[in-house]
Amino acid sequence: MYVCVCSAVTERQIHQAAAQGARKLRDLRHSLGVTAECGRCARCAHDCLQSALGTTSRTDIGGLVAGMRSAFTAPLEA
Numbered sequence: 001m002y003v004c005v006c007s008a009v010t011e012r013q014i015h016q017a018a019a020q021g022a023r024k025l026r027d028l029r030h031s032l033g034v035t036a037e038c039g040r041c042a043r044c045a046h047d048c049l050q051s052a053l054g055t056t057s058r059t060d061i062g063g064l065v066a067g068m069r070s071a072f073t074a075p076l077e078a
């Protein structure tokens, strides 16, 4: 399943990145380009990473999601 459409990153790639040491969303951004464009994949990518790491904490994404809220609510340009 694609997690990040903009960078064509799959759930499998995120699991591989976790196996290679990725621990934070920013690690995925640096290694795979996740959230580097529209950012709409942030929550899903975070959840996928946490699943790969065997945790369920969402506390470290709260600030990122809040900061990106405008990207989710901004009207699309014609």
Ligand code: FES
Pocket: 003, 004, 005, 006, 007, 034, 035, 036, 037, 038, 039, 040, 041, 042
């Ligand atoms: S879907 Fe990941 S940056 Fe757009």
